[in-house]
Amino acid sequence: MPIKIALVLQPTLNFFQFSVPYTIFSEVLAGQGLFEFTLVAEQSCVQSGRLQVQAEQDLSYLTQADIVMIAGWTDLTQPPSPALAEALHHAYQRGAYLVSLCYGTYAFAYAGLLDGKQATTHWLAETDFRQRFPQVRLNANALYIEDERIITSAGTSASLDCCLYLIRKFYGVKTANNVARIMVTAPHREGDQAQFIQQPIIPTTRQQKWQDLLQWLQQHLAEPHHIDDLADQLHLSRRTFTRHFHKLTGTSFTQWLIQQRLQKSLELLESGTLSIEQISEQIGFNNAVSFRQHFKKQYHLSPNEWRKAFRGNE
Known part of the structure; x- marks a missing residue:
């Protein structure tokens, strides 16, 4: 119905x-x-x-x-x-x-x-x-x-x-x-993201580097990522990187990365047969326990409960 x-x-x-x-x-x-x-x-x-x-x-x-x-x-x-x-x-x-x-x-x-x-x-x-x-x-x-x-x-x-x-x-x-x-809009933005995100005032070439970095991170969620390493890639100090990242995304780097990993997990839960442990590994959580905890906090369901609810709605 x-x-x-x-x-x-x-x-x-x-x-x-x-x-x-x-x-x-x-x-x-x-x-x-x-x-x-x-x-x-x-x-x-x-x-x-x-x-x-x-x-x-x-x-x-x-x-x-x-x-x-x-x-x-x-x-x-x-x-x-x-x-x-x-x-x-x-x-x-x-x-x-x-x-x-x-x-x-x-x-x-x-x-x-x-x-x-x-x-x-x-x-x-x-x-x-x-x-x-x-x-x-x-x-x-x-x-x-x-x-x-x-x-x-x-x-x-x-x-x-x-x-x-x-x-x-x-x-x-x-x-x-x-x-x-x-x-023609972004597939998903978390509800607790800021209504108004202040865009950093940076040259166009630097702005493109930020967009390239975000895209690269989304394609490499399984890998560990450290702010110091990413700041070095953009030739920024850790403090400057953190400030610009928040202005660009409306959240911290750690929270943004968690949200991206959880969003990817929804696709894997709904469309595949991977175990929770395999999904956890593919999206970059240290272990399945950490994945389950973050998932439950974000969606108020366990990963298995989400899978059962939506596997029939493909």
Whole structure:
């Protein structure tokens, strides 16, 4: 059975935010039987400038949706209507996932669904959001966050990351990577990566050397890598290398390398028959125990549990 997604439209539509999930779930994945994408609104037609979008269902559809999504929020000073707030609560209480893209986090916060939970939204709204919702544990640096079936995300680019995360969560990395290729975007960015990554101000030739280094590292994950050796390759001190690396990737070298190795492990788990020990060796972890620990921390499943969940979704 396809997973039912209900995208809740607001009276005044933010077409920029709306276009991301609509393109992915209603166009790119159309006809594949993975998701059933439905436009929901309290009124039959919503407006975005000169464009009108027709809703397919009213709020009663939320009683059967597996995922309820809100893309953006038009007026940050206005809470959702009592009818929408109640529908969101009922959907969540019966087990549905709630997903907000960008300022859609405001709708969940106003409804009290985020009280005591971690959440994110566009970094521009950090001060306002903290003042309005001190009971929410806001992380304005994250691209997206999942906390007890509520997934919140940052701006438009992060909305795309969030949608890819949903696809990967339910149908595996191979399907998510196929969609990413169609959308001409990176296959996967971890949710805790910084929203805004400051690019290092370095000459073009040096910039190309950094890109070449990152690509080489991704192709040689099984080998041990030391910062001092890599810094020497770029004729930099360890301190300068570390600073530029963080500016370029938004994370430390060690964390970046772990994420790359774990990402590679997903492909091997889903598409091959290698043992956990063999996969651990191929992606560069010292031993299978270390691999399992990092994997569990990142994905909240063991490697074997991930394999069982997604081997049928190739």
